[in-house]
Amino acid sequence: MKVLVLGAGVIGTTSAYFLAKQGHDVTVIDRQESVAMEASHANAGCLSYGFTSPLASPGLPFNILKWALSGRSPLVVNPNMSIETIKFMYRLYKNCNSKSYEVNKSRMLRIANYSQKALLQIEADFDINYVQRKQGSLQLFWDSKEIDKAKKDISILEKFNIKSELLDPEGCLKIEPGLRYVKNQIAGGIQFTDDFTGNCYLFSNEIYKKCLEMGVNFEFKTEINAIETHNNAVSAVLTSKGEFKADCYSVSLGSHSNNILSQIGIQTPIYPVKGYSITLPVLADKDAPQSTIMDERNKIAITRLGDTIRVAGIAHLTDFNKELRAKSLESLKQGIDRLFPNSYEQTNDLNFWTGFRPSTPDSTPIIGPTPYSNLYLNTGHGTLGWTMSAGSGKLLANLISGSEPEISLEGIDMSRYSFANRTPQNYG
Numbered sequence: 001m002k003v004l005v006l007g008a009g010v011i012g013t014t015s016a017y018f019l020a021k022q023g024h025d026v027t028v029i030d031r032q033e034s035v036a037m038e039a040s041h042a043n044a045g046c047l048s049y050g051f052t053s054p055l056a057s058p059g060l061p062f063n064i065l066k067w068a069l070s071g072r073s074p075l076v077v078n079p080n081m082s083i084e085t086i087k088f089m090y091r092l093y094k095n096c097n098s099k100s101y102e103v104n105k106s107r108m109l110r111i112a113n114y115s116q117k118a119l120l121q122i123e124a125d126f127d128i129n130y131v132q133r134k135q136g137s138l139q140l141f142w143d144s145k146e147i148d149k150a151k152k153d154i155s156i157l158e159k160f161n162i163k164s165e166l167l168d169p170e171g172c173l174k175i176e177p178g179l180r181y182v183k184n185q186i187a188g189g190i191q192f193t194d195d196f197t198g199n200c201y202l203f204s205n206e207i208y209k210k211c212l213e214m215g216v217n218f219e220f221k222t223e224i225n226a227i228e229t230h231n232n233a234v235s236a237v238l239t240s241k242g243e244f245k246a247d248c249y250s251v252s253l254g255s256h257s258n259n260i261l262s263q264i265g266i267q268t269p270i271y272p273v274k275g276y277s278i279t280l281p282v283l284a285d286k287d288a289p290q291s292t293i294m295d296e297r298n299k300i301a302i303t304r305l306g307d308t309i310r311v312a313g314i315a316h317l318t319d320f321n322k323e324l325r326a327k328s329l330e331s332l333k334q335g336i337d338r339l340f341p342n343s344y345e346q347t348n349d350l351n352f353w354t355g356f357r358p359s360t361p362d363s364t365p366i367i368g369p370t371p372y373s374n375l376y377l378n379t380g381h382g383t384l385g386w387t388m389s390a391g392s393g394k395l396l397a398n399l400i401s402g403s404e405p406e407i408s409l410e411g412i413d414m415s416r417y418s419f420a421n422r423t424p425q426n427y428g
């Protein structure tokens, strides 16, 4: 079958890989010059199979107040809020209760768990190097209250056979010796032993090269303007390079998915939650992080990627404003200095970067069919798109091929949103 994949981020690229593997004739369209140039470019680098949590949690509203008072909030909201921002915050708030948290977390874990298997399958398929490490990740706590809160999550994790280990400060130092400067300040941590780390940009490029070998066609520097429909099906995609036609279409346009989908009546609740990262050269291995450390209080992730350290975080609700915010740079620098003060070379080039996490209010991506018979979605992966990419790509390919999905679609496809129960005819 001829399949057109819209978007060449990590989601579109892995979709193309699994579709090509299943024998389809695949073309990928993207406006950028190569793969993974937007949200997938310089993310935190954690493959958080165990440490998978929704943004909306019962404690979030209280935390927002607490952060606002402390003047060091990892969640920043622009004072001139747009309607889209208000809608996202309201929908997020509706998910801030124990029941939704557990449901959302279970759905995310279902995809994350499957994604780990799919990623290992990719690694078995061909020799792929994305400076990957398989040393687990460490969720770090500064006081016992934070530990007690995290313990509640362990029962959900056990349901999914996610391995985790509670560590005292000494235990944290054993796996991350560079933390010795804060040994007396930290309360402990949870190690997710099955988490991996790696560079998402490198991964996407390696998959891209393999896709080329498998005959996938990439159309870069091509702006997608609209989707044309006829008789409840997509008939063409209109781009800056003309019309593209296929038997089947998949949308993985990240935060921009709604711009195109809303034109044909599909309203996905995806909001661009802006985040930032810096990437620094390692100075001394003994002082540097070995894997991912998630500073739970400050919501900053620090990851070792080859001979560099990536520091990422901040959730900034400011629509599609691409400005590199000086205060966010400061927070990230403080994040690394607080935990690994002697780990990186002093440099003027911090590789300060920003990207938009394509976020749904329930933090679960939207994968599966739409009311249009030949249109599929693989989008809305939020804070964990890199983690969920391989499983999402494989799930999508199985659905398009008509094979039985290997995990349930319950709560993953767009039918979980009430507005999705409309048919193309009444989209008006």
Ligand SMILES: Cc1cc2nc3c(=O)[nH]c(=O)nc-3n(C[C@H](O)[C@H](O)[C@H](O)COP(=O)(O)OP(=O)(O)OC[C@H]3O[C@@H](n4cnc5c(N)ncnc54)[C@H](O)[C@@H]3O)c2cc1C
Residues within 6 Å of the ligand: 006, 007, 008, 009, 010, 011, 012, 029, 030, 031, 032, 035, 036, 037, 038, 039, 040, 041, 042, 043, 044, 045, 046, 047, 048, 222, 223, 224, 225, 252, 253, 254, 255, 256, 257, 274, 275, 276, 277, 301, 312, 313, 354, 355, 356, 357, 358, 379, 380, 381, 382, 383, 384, 385, 386, 387, 388
């Ligand atoms: C600071 C930060 C840290 C993160 N850390 C992690 C992490 O540690 N682990 C993790 O799992 N995830 C992490 N994420 C999330 C992860 O990076 C995203 O979920 C993931 O990259 C989304 O991939 P995507 O392919 O859906 O979107 P994108 O990578 O944004 O890809 C969408 C593509 O669509 C193209 N496009 C859009 N509109 C058009 C158009 N009209 N015409 C043509 N092309 C178009 C874009 O050019 C782009 O290439 C982080 C994100 C951020 C911002």
